[in-house]
Amino acid sequence: xxxxxxxxxxxxxxxxxxxxxxxxxxxxxxxxxxxxxxxxxxxxxxxxxxxxxxxxxxxxxxxxxxxxxxxxxxxxxxxxxxxxxxxxxxxxxxxxxxxxxxxxxxxxxxxxxxxxxxxxxxxxxxxxxxxxxxxxxxxxxxxxxxxxxxxxxxxxxxxxxxxxxxxxxxxxxxxxxxxxxxxxxxxxxxxxxxxxxxxxxxxxxxxxxxxxxxxxxxxxxxxxxxxxxxxxxxxxxxxxxxxxxxxxxxxxxxxxxxxxxxxxxxxxxxxxxxxxxxxxxxxxxxxxxxxxxxxxxxxxxxxxxxxxxx
Amino acid sequence: xxxxxxxxxxxxxxxxxxxxxxxxxxxxxxxxxxxxxxxxxxxxxxxxxxxxxxxxxxxxxxxxxxxxxxxxxxxxxxxxxxxxxxxxxxxxxxxxxxxxxxxxxxxxxxxxxxxxxxxxxxxxxxxxxxxxxxxxxxxxxxxxxxxxxxxxxxxxxxxxxxxxxxxxxxxxxxxxxxxxxxxxxxxxxxxxxxxxxxxxxxxxxxxxxxxxxxxxxxxxxxxxxxxxxxxxxxxxxxxxxxxxxxxxxxxxxxxxxxxxxxxxxxxxxxxxxxxxxx
Numbered sequence: 001x002x003x004x005x006x007x008x009x010x011x012x013x014x015x016x017x018x019x020x021x022x023x024x025x026x027x028x029x030x031x032x033x034x035x036x037x038x039x040x041x042x043x044x045x046x047x048x049x050x051x052x053x054x055x056x057x058x059x060x061x062x063x064x065x066x067x068x069x070x071x072x073x074x075x076x077x078x079x080x081x082x083x084x085x086x087x088x089x090x091x092x093x094x095x096x097x098x099x100x101x102x103x104x105x106x107x108x109x110x111x112x113x114x115x116x117x118x119x120x121x122x123x124x125x126x127x128x129x130x131x132x133x134x135x136x137x138x139x140x141x142x143x144x145x146x147x148x149x150x151x152x153x154x155x156x157x158x159x160x161x162x163x164x165x166x167x168x169x170x171x172x173x174x175x176x177x178x179x180x181x182x183x184x185x186x187x188x189x190x191x192x193x194x195x196x197x198x199x200x201x202x203x204x205x206x207x208x209x210x211x212x213x214x215x216x217x218x219x220x221x222x223x224x225x226x227x228x229x230x231x232x233x234x235x236x237x238x239x240x241x242x243x244x245x246x247x248x249x250x251x252x253x254x255x256x257x258x259x260x261x262x263x264x265x266x267x268x269x270x271x272x273x274x275x276x277x278x279x280x281x282x283x284x285x286x287x288x289x290x291x292x293x294x295x296x297x298x299x300x301x302x303x304x305x306x307x308x309x310x
Numbered sequence: 311x312x313x314x315x316x317x318x319x320x321x322x323x324x325x326x327x328x329x330x331x332x333x334x335x336x337x338x339x340x341x342x343x344x345x346x347x348x349x350x351x352x353x354x355x356x357x358x359x360x361x362x363x364x365x366x367x368x369x370x371x372x373x374x375x376x377x378x379x380x381x382x383x384x385x386x387x388x389x390x391x392x393x394x395x396x397x398x399x400x401x402x403x404x405x406x407x408x409x410x411x412x413x414x415x416x417x418x419x420x421x422x423x424x425x426x427x428x429x430x431x432x433x434x435x436x437x438x439x440x441x442x443x444x445x446x447x448x449x450x451x452x453x454x455x456x457x458x459x460x461x462x463x464x465x466x467x468x469x470x471x472x473x474x475x476x477x478x479x480x481x482x483x484x485x486x487x488x489x490x491x492x493x494x495x496x497x498x499x500x501x502x503x504x505x506x507x508x509x510x511x512x513x514x515x516x517x518x519x520x521x522x523x524x525x526x527x528x529x530x531x532x533x534x535x536x537x538x539x540x541x542x543x544x545x546x547x548x549x550x551x552x553x554x555x556x557x558x559x560x561x562x563x564x565x566x567x568x569x570x571x572x573x574x575x576x577x578x579x580x581x582x583x584x585x586x587x588x
Contacts, residue, residue: 030410037403048436134520137560250522288432299427
């Protein structure tokens with residue numbers, strides 16, 4: 001024990017050294033603690049990831065016992081496959097609409113929830129609910145709202161005279177896209193709101209009061225003070241939103257199954273179908289690799305911000 | 311924040327409140343209302359805003375005739391086990407990242423975190439044959455292990471952020487008293503870290519409880535099916551759609567996670583937004 005005490009005393013007590021936590025020579029212990037998570041991570045995340053990257057170079061279908069190396073043939077097939085191109089396009093539309101929609105609604109809702117009024121606390125708590133519901137449940141709710149015969153959306157629109165006969169929303173490409181996009185926006189508002197509210201907490205109120213004395217109106221306060229202050233949060237929310245929306249599968253699959261025909265077949269649905277409905281593992285992996293490639297720019301931004309944050 | 315003394319400002323504020331609020335809450339309201347309507351009232355072209363004759367029939371049917379209780383039990387087992395597993399792994403990894411210095415610490419941590427961006431669907435392509443090879447396809451342990459994918463990276467990061475704030479003096483003092491590292495961690499650090507640990511547990515529980523993709527792919531037998539695919543296959547198949555039943559079952563399936571969340575939301579939000587907002 002004396003040895004340890006000596007060690008502790010022997011180190012120069014600079015605040016910087018102390019930030020290192022447990023002292024040097026402890027790295028073996030650190031690695032040991034990391035080991036279980038590292039093994040689990042390698043087994044279910046890293047290995048499958050690398051393996052999927054590798055499989056993109058193989059032909060591997062349900063009739064084959066062993067995968068056969070074919071180089072970049074899968075990618076050549078993708079290049080001439082209009083369905084995959086369409087999936088990329090659909091994904092781009094879906095990600096753009098969901099991210100923009102959630103950004104506007106989430107920011108708006110956060111600003112409203114930041115304003116003091118009676119019942120705000122309850123409203124804030126309740127507005128987190130869409131976040132925690134199982135994805136199948138969200139799909140059920142919106143599927144029921146969009147139902148062609150008994151859906152409340154048709155009833156509303158007819159009541160207000162916007163449409164004069166009920167629409168089969170989920171059977172038209174635009175209607176189905178609208179439904180999956182609204183579902184996802186609805187799901188993501190709570191998370192976006194939470195980030196924005198956290199960002200609004202340390203807003204400099206005196207600065208705003210000073211601006212008000214100088215005659216700034218609400219709009220000027222929003223434009224010149226609140227939005228610039230939220231810029232870092234805004235960026236991280238957009239990046240996280242894009243990453244999440246690029247990955248979205250459950251609600252789309254449960255709501256439309258990627259249809260009608262292929263109108264809502266985003267990349268996640270495309271990869272799932274190729275792999276687990278057509279059992280064309282090699283081709284699915286190749287599509288997946290391109291999917292990862294589309295995730296790289298936002299992922300890179302996100303990591304860079306985390307490093308800066310540290 | 312905003313000055314709402316003028317009539318115009320008030321109008322814009324309340325208009326936004328009503329529009330976004332309606333979008334957020336109406337679907338929830340409609341879920342509850344629809345679950346309470348008997349079929350005769352449910353299937354009307356012009357829906358009633360409140361149930362004229364509230365009925366618990368759909369709840370009774372869901373709980374007594376269907377397989378919902380079995381799906382719930384299965385989800386409870388797999389989600390609890392995987393959440394416990396993730397929490398345990400993330401605890402030690404987070405502590406290691408926060409309080410030890412070794413070569414490669416930062417790159418390894420960033421790499422683990424970036425894995426959050428590997429599409430779950432892509433990983434599944436290789437997890438499926440992997441589970442099949444080691445005989446865990448269509449088993450609960452197989453699904454539990456696969457669920458690590460969802461939450462391990464972020465959970466580790468959340469605990470890392472928390473442990474980084476634990477003062478080193480606390481640890482150094484215990485070390486000077488001769489306590490071993492593991493002992494320090496178990497008897498000093500963990501007891502003061504209950505809120506973030508609960509957050510991480512709930513976070514990973516939520517992911518598994520809400521999952522559809524992995525469960526419907528890795529589980530084939532009906533007796534091990536979880537609520538995600540269970541609900542989908544029971545209520546919205548090609549032949550008939552039982553919307554009242556779907557709404558009631560949805561409420562039952564959401565209840566556990568909603569209750570847990572309402573109690574713990576404060577910690578939860580702090581945990582999830584930590585690091586992003588300084």
